[in-house]
Amino acid sequence: xSPIFYILAALTLAGGLAxxxxxxxxxxxxxxxxxxxxxxxxxxQLDAQFAGFVQILVYIGAVAILIVFAILLTRGxxxxxxxxxxxxxxxxxxxAAAVFAVLAWAxxxxxxxxxxxxxxxxxxxxxxxxALVGRYVxxxxxxxxxxxxxTIGAVIIAMHExxxxx
Numbered sequence: 022x023s024p025i026f027y028i029l030a031a032l033t034l035a036g037g038l039a040x041x042x043x044x045x046x047x048x049x050x051x052x053x054x055x056x057x058x059x060x061x062x063x064x065x066q067l068d069a070q071f072a073g074f075v076q077i078l079v080y081i082g083a084v085a086i087l088i089v090f091a092i093l094l095t096r097g098x099x100x101x102x103x104x105x106x107x108x109x110x111x112x113x114x115x116x117a118a119a120v121f122a123v124l125a126w127a128x129x130x131x132x133x134x135x136x137x138x139x140x141x142x143x144x145x146x147x148x149x150x151x152a153l154v155g156r157y158v159x160x161x162x163x164x165x166x167x168x169x170x171x172t173i174g175a176v177i178i179a180m181h182e183x184x185x186x187x
Contacts, residue, residue, distance in 0.1 A: 026063070029062045029066060030059075032055065032058075032059040033059030033060055034059075035055070036052050036054075036055030036056030036058070037056045039055070040053040047092055047093070050085065050088045050089045050092055051089070054086075057084075058081055060076055060080075061073045061076035061077045061080075070145075071146045091179075094176065
């Protein structure tokens with residue numbers, strides 16, 4: 022593995038840990054964006070251009086920004102006054118450790134079952150782009166319209182909640 026991979030993996034893990042451990046909600050959302058960016062860079066470094074570009078466009082460009090706007094519009098950016106500790110925290114830690122152990126076992130034991138050399142993909146990112154603006158332009162535009170209407174509706178609802186009942 023190259024040193025760049027380890028740097029990107031550390032960036033991704035640091036963003037994920039910061040998203041979990043930071044107190045202000047806006048900082049958590051921005052740390053999630055850093056984790057998404059680290060994953061996108063990992064995909065690009067591993068020659069998975071389509072997955073990397075989709076990660077950038079969908080998760081960083083849409084999901085993370087939408088989360089930040091939702092937090093800021095619904096005044097959920099304040100740090101809670103009371104503690105957020107739950108007594109089920111220990112049970113959650115045990116379940117997370119068990120899931121991690123099962124996944125680690127599966128990864129270690131599946132290394133021999135993988136093919137030694139994968140065939141190169143037959144479809145390039147350019148071909149997917151041409152299909153999206155050619156044959157599938159109508160579904161793409163409909164999805165964009167639905168997302169725009171949903172965003173406008175969320176802003177209107179947040180504005181009514183922020184202004185109070187009139």
